[in-house]
Amino acid sequence: MIRGLLALLTLVALGVGSRVVWPVEQVVVAGNAQLSDAEVRSITGLEAGTPWLWAWPHALEPLRANPWVRSARLERPAIGELRVVLEERRALATLVREGREWGLSSDGVLLPNPPKTRTRIEGSGTPRLADLIAIVKSLPNATAIRYTPAGYTVRGEGFEVWAATAEELKKWAKDRKSLANKPTYLYPWGESKSR
Secondary structure, eight states, X not given: OHHHHHHHHHXXXXXXXHHHHSBOOEEXXXXXXXSOHHHHHHHHTOOTTSXXXXXXXXXXXXXXXXXXXXXXXXXXXXTTEEEEEEEEOOEEEEEEETTEEEEEETTSOEEESOOOOSOEEEESSOOOHHHHHHHHHHOTTEEEEEEETTEEEEEETTEEEEESSHHHHHHHHHHOOOOOSXXXXXXXXXXXXXX
């Protein structure tokens, strides 16, 4: 019984002591571009004055749930200092769905309130995100992609091309000999240009 009481008193003393002796003096956020330092601190609850010993990586779970955050880790470079290191997703293109703009990341996550991107994607039907990502990566100079259940139309500086599948577009992008100003239509049996 006395041992239990001593253990309890020790834990209480450590808890109170950790708040007074080692409070967090500084929270540094690194690797953030889309989320502000204040947003990261607010989401995690890691603020100056909180107990340094009580700052555990589980505080980053709400931050990891944010679509912009690919990964996050907590570092303790010195007593009283915490460092939150982020790797944020980047929008490859802007996808317009139901009148709202989303950033499309390379791993298929839709990102709210994206910054302006070079490529704008619009269409009808359900977008096949993996295909759209492949098209954007294959044709990085594309400025507009339109998807329909029948296929994809891609426009860029000096070219316009239609294909039924993303694979046809990837093959065309790899093998193309010129970027003709005339619309090009890709079929499994070959290529057709408008006159």
